[in-house]
Amino acid sequence: MxxxxxxxxxxxxxxxxxxxxxxxxxxxxxxxxxxxxxxxxxxxxxxxxxxxxxxxxxxxxxxxxxxxxQPPAPLPLTLILALPRPKMLKRTLQTVTSMGVKQIYLINSYKVDKSYWSTPVLQEHSVNEQLYLGLEQAGDTQLPEVHLRKRFKPFVEDELPALIKDSRALVAHPYNAAICPPAEDINTTLAVGPEGGFIPYEVEKLQDAGFAAIHIGPRILRVENAVPVLLSRLFPV
The missing domain is CATH 2.40.240.20 (Hypothetical PUA domain-like; domain 1)
Known part of the structure; x- marks a missing residue:
């Protein structure tokens, strides 16, 4: 603390x-x-x-x-994250909060187990507990907003166009993707898939919405490790 x-x-x-x-x-x-x-x-x-x-x-x-x-400045980032398993979700929420992420969308994906959506970890008080721990770690006070989206296609088609407007829209994908771009302090929307990644259909839908696929090298990382690596690559220290 x-x-x-x-x-x-x-x-x-x-x-x-x-x-x-x-x-x-x-x-x-x-x-x-x-x-x-x-x-x-x-x-x-x-x-x-x-x-x-x-x-x-x-x-x-x-x-x-x-x-x-004043508290530390937030990252100019909207994080779109396929819902991880509960234990990983706790760690990831703490990590991204401590790194300054203020907008978090937890979304469904083909490889997201349906049971994850009924976990007590998604209850508001439990989510806030992880966010508070992240703030205390970082010396921050600005509480992130966490949004739950249980339907992939309506979210991508109906909400994403407005979310990514005037931002650098990227989807982390290890195959047929460009190398992660250099760090810039600019508005960014980053989509990260579940363990095993987004399926091709989901990647195509994100690309149709305006996302560019990127990778961070040949090693495949767990979500809880990939997210902080991506953030450290995308934004100046």
Whole structure:
């Protein structure tokens, strides 16, 4: 936890918060706080600053906070991701959030197991839990938006044209594809398939919508590894 993420419900006064949940236990274990110690904090969807320890007990910590800095700039990216299996989804959500992705579309694909759509991981509170962990890791506060799209064809035909307007539209595909383009800080829409990749029909539909197929080399990576590699290739460090 490189930033203590604050929520409006934590505030007991305009500049004072009380924390008594898993964040408190993490702070107590890893920061070993003492009176007057300063900790990095940030308000969800708000500014970043410092929290000064004013009270500490076995059940909670009280901080006086000053929020005066903007969070890191987001990546100019919309990520379209074929729904991974639940454990991989958790890790991937945390990773892309920590890398600054703010728009995430989880979509269906021929190789996506139907059972994945009924996983408790897709419940809003569970998704948000992974997003919060990613924000805390990165020292960010801007919560990504996660959209669920269970029907591939209507999504590609009806929504994608507007989503990719004025952006660099790319689909990660290891076959018959161009090498990943050089890093540029420009609006990008990136589609990443499931384990085993998109089927030819799906790649063709994406290309018809305006996507260019790219690859990152001869090695085939798992989705949770391929996504951060792609982002590090597509955007300047």
């Amino acid at each position: 490189n930033l203590i993420l604050l929520f409006k419900s934590d505030f007991i006064a305009a500049d004072t918060v009380v924390i008594n949940d898993r964040r408190f236990h993490h702070i107590k274990q890893f920061y070993q706080p003492v009176q007057a110690q300063q900790l990095k904090v940030g308000l969800l969807d708000g500014e970043i600053g410092q929290g000064t320890v004013t009270q500490l007990s076995d059940q909670s910590i009280t901080l006086q906070v000053t929020l005066d800095k």
